[in-house]
Amino acid sequence: MYEPSIIGFLCNWCSYRGADTAGMARMKYPPNVKIIRVPCSGRISPELVLRTFREGADGVMVLGCHIGDCHYSTGNHRTAKRMPVLKKLLEYTGIDPERLVINWVSAAEGEKFSIVIKDFTEKIRALPPFVETMK
């Protein structure tokens, strides 16, 4: 069976800690997502997401702090504005925008984190491998 490859860009202060919290509570979720730690979700430029798809990722996650909780006060405001525009661009270029997910996970939300990962993995698994759609 096809196992999707997914890259998750997680902010250091909320979402990455949320992932650690899920680990500490031993919450099981699929191993498909490989996490890359960045200081803030605002660091993720559209080019990084596009580059990740170019390398053959079947899905990309950008997770940050909840609005109002950003460690850098307003860094995630940029994410909230930037990523929906990027989704439009993905659609325009023929990439299913569902392959990119933006969500907010706080350091305390281990359970939410595991659910977000599970749901996204299931969703991507239902889609054909990304490279095949690009042929």
Added chain:
Amino acid sequence: MNPEKKTQERVGVYICHCGSNIAGVVDVADVSAWAGKELAPNGVVVARDYKFMCSSLGQELIEKDIKELGLTRVVVASCSPHLHEPTFRNACARAGLNPYLFEMSNIREQDSWVTTDKVEATKKAKALVAAAVGRVVHQQPLNSLFVPIDPAVLVVGGGITGIQASLEIANSGHKVYLVEREPSIGGHMAQFDKTFPTLDCSACILTPKMFDAGNHKNITMLTWSEVEKVEGYIGNFTVTIRKRARFIDQSICTGCGVCWEKCPKKVVDNVFEAGLGYRKAVYTPFPQAVPKFPVIDHDNCTFFQKGTCKACQKFCPTGAINFDQQDEIITIKVGNIILATGFDLFDARKIPNYGYGRLANVFTSLEFERLSNAAGPTGGKVYLRDGVTQPKAVGIIHCVGSRDKNYHNYCSAICCMQSLKFAHLVKEKTGAEVYEFYIDMRTPAKTYDEFYQRIIHEGVNLIRGKVAEITNAAYSPEEEGKLVIQVEDTLIGKQRRIPVDMVVLSAGLEARHDAKKVAQKFGISCSADDWFIERHPKLDPVATMTDGVFVAGACQGPKDIPASVAQGAAAAARVLSIIGQGEIEIEAATAIVDELTCVGCTQCVSSCPYQAIEFNTEKGKAHVNEALCKGCGTCVGTCLPKSISLKHFTDEQIVSEMIGAMQVMKYFQTEEVA
């Protein structure tokens, strides 16, 4: 795995067993053997697995390899970097390797603990290790920046918290600027009569501290002033303060009081006397005010409004009245800032069924404090609104605006104790029957519950239930002319109507109406209820996410006097420990502009949450102030020509990390298909 470019770096990879935490799920020996072989083209020269990498033996293993094998990069795959990144960075530094040439791979919290399938967990570990190796070869040595600390401190808010913080710092020999927007320091505590649970007089314990602060050689008092602008960063803040015109020449005023005696204009004092008393148009809020100099209330002064009067000027023995005085803007340099801006009282008018503002004899807690204060408008006599009648029955209502989803969800922390204190004072001063209406009685601090017991024994009627309504509509002859409190007594399960002469609403505390603006000014954040947010709710309660800015007292959340004083002193201690260091290390992972490619679009300038990016108009290029930059990288995500990069999180590093993980995932995918 095939690297994009051949690397000259010599990478050491260390896989931790973490006892059985990792090794129980991930085949660590396999990961280490695989990394040594498959990642050799990516620069790996040695890969080992060890029981506990964080132990001193594990760390020595790394140090030894750095020295003997000439490692130039180190990867440890173990727990979360939030746990042991500093440990391994230090180990590298001890062996002479720049700590920023170390990378950590999280195969415990984000792999072995969350994956059931052992084969999958091992594959994931390999992908994560490959990602870290991919990244680490692109990492650059960084050096932390040190900036000197200006020992002067700004304290904003002259209530008990601000006074305590100022005195602690001033006593240690450092300069303090204490800014207060009212004419005198003292804050809410100066308005109170007695303080729970000891019932000592509030003024008696506060005024000596006010006097000390006012006369301290290290404290510069800036009352009737507000902070306009804050620039800079920890150690080097530049603060602009507006000193509003007092219309009094402070250098010659003696505070004799002739001016307010002679002033013909009486004004209702809505601030200090909570609307119960009067002051003059030239006034000090209360007799023990610090500083002693009065202010002229521009909006109520007959001279300013009508052009004639000047009675105060005629009678002032030293000629200190100066109607031409203007606001003064001053700039000060400080290294640290303590915010102690306190709270506002919940406006009880927002609950119409309690009748405050409509029913004369419904009072707020602050009004009651003034009524029972010997220096207050009634000389300490508890009278009804008519100013002559003593009440025979008094109802005291807890949780007004607190623990109520229509107003504030939180508990205001002080109301139970304050209401019990009121009950005692009413009984002592009038002998009236007292009814207390509470939801839950909360008296958790030292000797507080003993106070509660004492009030029970004094014969106060405690009724458990949230008051539905206060009305003057009488249903029976004994309710005629009374205020009737309609409540469900939840202990007996019955509706009750209790007629009283006076009602005191224990209004909750809320954040200052302008807390959000203040937070923005100082670069800190507010919670959903507008309280200032501390760095950590338990382990760092007075620091904020902005280095060099501290919060203390009720501006951080509802607090009583002992807790506020403790926080004031705690914030002072934190500031003193920073001053003691002389200089402070700031984040090395900061953004940097490549001036060759910067097109001067200024997108980054507006994206920066810290105003750390300046636009150099001469060059037409952006420039990052490293001391202000916190390294979030939002500017990098914004920059279109990719001229800004974030050290330690460059595009190259992130992309290599991603490619490392992708290659391994794809490798296993094709393996499965085959």
